[in-house]
Amino acid sequence: MSKDRPAPGDRIKPKKSALVQFTATTLQLEAFVVAFAAVALYGLRDSLYEKGPLELSDPNVIWVVGGVLVVALLVLSRLTAKPVGLAGGTVAQVLVIATGLALPMMYLVAAVFVAMWVAALRLGTRVDRERREYDAAHPETAPNV
Template identity: 65%
Template sequence: MSKDQPAPGDRIKAKKSALVQFTSTTLLLEVFLVLFATMVVWALRDSEFGRGPLRIDSGAVIWVLGGVLVLVLLVLSRAQGTPAGRAAGTVAQLPVLAMGFLVPMMFLVGGIFVVLWIYALRLGSRVDRERAEYDAAHPETAPNVP
């Protein structure tokens, strides 16, 4: 018996969903993006340089809005196991992109993250589908599902 093949009776752990891993990771990265963008908005609140068309001069309002978006993204990163969680994650891309109205560079950076989100959805689904096909074709190496 080769090292690649499990011994009879070995318990094979179920693989984690690639879709959940990819989307959750993307949302967690967006948490850092929003946190840093909030710091930029706060630092530039008294400056004309780098400001977008929407102006928020209150530091408290800036931190509350940024903090709420950070918390929403954190919660959604843990809810990616359901279609509703992924739909909510898709909707959450809008306020991340809309931060460009506060700091114009966020249109570019937020747009990159929207592309990453779409790619995570497509690639994660494809990986999960290919894993399922492989497990169906090779039941001896498929995870034991109770």
Template identity: 60%
Template sequence: MSKDQPAPGDRIKPKKSALVQFTSTTLLLEAFLVIFATLVVWGLRDSDFGRGPLRIDSGAAIWLLGGVLALVLVILSRVQGSSAGRAAGSVAQIPVLGMGLLVPMMFFVGGVFVVLWIFALRLGSRVDRERAEYDAEHPETAPNAG
């Protein structure tokens, strides 16, 4: 028997959902993006260069807003197993894009992450659906339910 094929009676471990993995990873990467963007806003607080139309000059307020958004993104990354978690993740894309009001480049970078989020939702669903179809056609290699 080859190493690629399970032996009779082997318990086959269920695969993790691609949708959950993709969306969770995207939100975690966005949390890092927000931390770095917050650092940029903080560094530019006394400068007119690179600033957006919304001005926050208090370092404490900048870090509070950025930190809360980053924390929310990390928390949301852990609840992507439910449709409500994915809906909340979709709503969280708005403040990430909104950071462009503080640093205009965030409109572009945040937009890239919105596109990544949409791809994570669509591609993750597709991979999960194709895995389920494959498992239905090949029950001998399908993960055990218990």
């Protein structure tokens, strides 16, 4: 027998959801970017750099707001297996866009992450659906649940 195909009676582990993997990865990457944006905003707080309509010159506000957003993104990345995690991730995209009020370059960065979020939702759902269809058509290689 080939090693590519399982033998009868072998336990086949279920695959992790592509939707969960894609969305969690997007939120985790976004958390790092938000952390670096907080560092940039802290460094630019007293400079002549073109600031957005919301000027944050108090370092405590910068770190608290940035830290809360980073922690929220990381917590949401662990909840993406549940509908509340996906809904929260979508709301988090709006909050990341709002960081552009303090650091205008974040509008561009947030737009990239919104595109990644939408792609993660669409492609993850599609991959999971195609996996289910394949498993239904090939029960001998379907995971034992």
